[in-house]
Amino acid sequence: VYIENGTQTLLTNTTKLYYAWDTTAVSDGFYWINITALDSGNWSNTSTAKRSVIVANTFHIAAPADGSWYTGCNATNITITWSAAANATNYTVVVKYGNTGVFTTTVNGTTAYWEPDNYNYGDGNYSIYVYANNNTLTPSTINASNNGITVTIKVPGVSIWKSDEIDVATSKLVVGNSVSIKLKDMPVDTYWKIYKPVYGSSALSWEKVFEEDEADVEIDSNGKATFPTYITLDVAGLWIVAKYSGGSANFSDFKFFWVNTSTPHTLELDKTSIKYGYTGNITATVTEGGSPVEGAWVDMRDSTSALVTRFKTGSSGTADQFNMTEILQSHYVDNYTFIAYKDDDSPSTNYGTTGYTTNYGNHSGFSRTNYSYIMYGPYDPPEMNSTSVTFKVETDTPEITLSNTTVYWSFPDIIDVNVTDHNGKGITGALVRIKNSDGTYFKDGDYNLSITEVSNGNYTIEFPAEAANWTHLGVNSTKWYVVVSYDIDSDTTEEWNGTARFTVTKAPTIRMQLVNYVDKKIDVPAYSGTTTLSVGEVNIKFKVLSELYGEEFNSSSNGNITVTGDILYPATYYYDSSNGYWQVNVTPIKGGGSVTIEVDWDDVNDSVSESFTVVNGTVVTVTPAEFTVDNNVTINVTVKDKNGLALPYATVVLFWNQTGSNKINETSGDATPGKGKDGVYTFLLTKDDQLDQAPIYINVAVKNTHGSGYMYGYAKLKMDAKHDIQVNVTPT
Structure with a gap:
């Protein structure tokens, strides 16, 4: 193993496949590593690729010292030094505030020199790399060995309140107090003068507290001095004691001391907590000694201190009302803070769109001549304020309506869930689950349970079939709930949370499971056409089930379906085998009426029925109820709403109950006799207008404005055949 850097070469032989090199035993520098392999015959092969290593044992940050801190004028230029690293061509310095x-x-x-004197820098700890x-x-x-040293910047008025040389208790440095300023540990035989800040709209300047002859x-000789006259502290902010010579x-x-805001104001809210679904205003009132304070700002801030909104008080001391209906469109459950304050020096500051906090002056777009946030602290703090008031927005309970509150064990079933706020507005995006009495929650997809959002606060829960799925949902559970929750801003605190109870029970011998109109509410349907007209129909879909899973009534040969109530003609029905349900087609005739469907099932020797309420529709009556063909007849149609109020501006149309062109007549009411007065509409049907066939029904269809749409109603009258044929039979 060869390790070399031009001036130093290390060589070692080893039979192992690794070598531990102690880099602390060599000098800093750049090293190459190369390896030669030898077999038993000393034949060798040298690696073709060298590996480079830089040894930098002494590379470290020398200044500033870890844990040092800066404030005021000594934080404007921080010198960073380090020892040289071997083979470095240059160095990069990075300062981080957190991450x-x-x-x-x-x-x-x-x-390198770091000048933390603009809005990017604030109070706290900084890491240097x-x-x-x-x-x-x-x-x-490569990194310096002590990378990440920490220095602290202390901003006046935020985390430091005076220079050590100011010998006055900080508790006395409050607007309105008169104090004697004493100095200590100062350079001997020097002169010093006090200045207070003048926070202008474009620049920071200083005003002498004493005149030249004062x-x-x-x-x-002890490094001490006392200003001979008490000072009235009339401006909040940074006061300085500057070295004075030559005039x-x-x-x-x-040296500096910070004059704190006084707290003479009292802030009161008419409410200190609301639920998230609250609609209305919050009123804030500011007083001092019981008298209203005019011109004070009242800020509403969230738990991160971010401004929500702010208003200024009028002569009554009351701020413009905080419209919580609007605020809660973009702000959520949280602990909010209200605080009142007033800038009483000259010129006064409105604090822009951010409001005053200890960070004021340390934000983008803020600039004043002669001013640095880190050097002088927050800009123009208010002279007076109030103690803060906590205002809570708490989790609310939504309005939850279930279409079905009884579900049968091991059977597929549906619960439609409607979720709204207290004004009926649908809550979309909520998490809907079910919970059993064991406290176990089940969400969409658990054990074939399906929970889907339809639209506008409507959700559908589809329960699975078969006992295997239901066993997981809870065999012995006696209490069941639909649980609706919604954490709108994903902060783990929900804006909405509520439950609705439903029952799981053994299935009855026979039951009707509605596929649509599960709330059992229907409307009178609209008619269609202009010259070829048709009455409208409501298509009610349902299944008929027994207590045995998989056994359904699906053939009229096994029983009978009867439809009764306020209907125009006998209903028609059929079994839709592709979708597995019955469909009844029926025309309800009036608002406030009802329609009942009854099923008799021979196989189970039992029957079941469901009744539907007709919600929207007019009430139409017609006279005569019938007449004989080939006679002129006057037809009077009376139109009212379901509460008995006459409707004088309806559209009324008469048409034969047959296919093809079938319109007889039509009129639109104008509240005149025969055209809507007292709700009565009159038609003359002459012999010439009549068909040459009888008996036949005439349909009466009505349309009347209802909200942004229409509501409809129906009646019928019969044109009967003449019974005037004489038959003579011979012989008698």
């Missing part, structure tokens, strides 16, 4: 890189530079020497580079080598980059203090201050050589 985010905030500074990168590449230099040829062993010194140095890398030696040589793109002609592999690897092309005190600027000289540091005594001017040296603003690059100063």
Whole structure:
């Protein structure tokens, strides 16, 4: 094994397939490794590819020291130095704030300068890394041995409140207080003067607290001094004690103290917690000593301190109302904070669209002449504020409606689930599961259970067939629930969570399983056509099952289906063998009516029925109920809603109950006699208008505006044959 770097060569023989090289025993530098293999006859073969290694035992970051910290003027230019690495062509310096890189530079020497004085930098710990580079080598980059040293930046007004030389308790440095400023550990025989900040709209400047003929203090032989006059702290922010000579201050050589905001305001909310589905406003009121405060800002912030919205108080001390209906469209369950504050110095600051926090001034787009956030702290803090108020938005319970609350053990079945907020708006995207009394949850796909979202807050649960699947769902479970949850912002805290109970029981001898209209609500259907008209039909689909899995009523030869109720003509029905269900076609005639389907099944010697409520539709009556052909007849149609209110603006059409062109007449109501007044519509059917066939029915179809659409209704009258044929039979 050959290891060499031009000035140093190591050679060793070994019978093993590895060699441990102690790199700490050699000097820094670039090394080549090569290997020659020899057989028993000393025939040799040398590897054709050398491997390169860089030894960098002494490459490390020399300054700043790990754990050092900076603040104020000494944080404007941080010097980073390191020892040289062998064979390096240049070096890359990286500074990270957490995992985010905030500074990168590449230099040829062993010194770099980091100036953390713009909005990219804030209070906290920073990690420094140095890398030696040589793109002609592999690897092309190596790390300093102590990479990742930590330095801390302390921002005035955020994590540090005064220079050590300011001999005043920080608890006294609050707006409104009068204090005596004392200095200690200062350079002897120097002069110093106090300045307070002037936070302008375009620049930061300084205003002398004392005039020229007043005190600027000289540091005594003990390094101490006391300003002779008490100072009233009237501006929040960074005050400086600057070195003073020749009639001017040296603003690059100063000590500082931070004047904190006072808290005289009281903030009250009319509610401190709501459910997520709440719709309405929250009112915030700011007072001081019981009197309203005008011109204070009230911020609403989320748990990350990000601004949600903010309003300014009026003369009553009340902010514009916080519209939670709008806010909760993009903000979710969380602990929010409300705080009130007022900037009382001149000029006052509105704090833009971000509001005031200790980070104000340290954000993109913010720029003021003579100002650096890291050097001077937050820009123009408010002079007065309130204690914060916690406002909770809590998980809400949705409105859950189940189409079916009884499911039969081991049978396939369906529950349609409707999930809405408290205003009836469908909640989409929710997680729907079922839970048994053991507390076990089952989701879509578990043991052939199917749970799908249809649309607009509607979901369908399809239960599997066969006991093998049901055994996994819970043999002895006595309580079953549909569980709906929705974590909209995926933060592990749900905005919606609710349950609805259903029952699992043994199947009855015979039962009807609805395929559609599972809520048992139907409407009067629309008629169709203009000159060739047809009445509408409702197509009700269902299965008829016995208590034995797999046994269904599927042939009229095994029983009978009867349809009764408020219907126009006898219903028709058939068995759809391709889909495995019965379909009944029926025309309900009026709103508020009902339709009942009854099935008698001979094989099980039992019957079952379901009744459907007709929800939307008009109520139509016609006189006469019948008349004889070949007579002029006046037909009066009365149209009302299901509550008995006359409908004077309906469309009424009469047509023969036959195929082909069958329209008789049509009118649209205008509330005049015979055209809708009191809901009555009058038609004259002359002999010439009548067909030459009888008996035959005339259909009366009605359309009336209902919401954004229409509702319909039907009636019929019979044109009967004349019974005037005389028959003479001879002989008698």
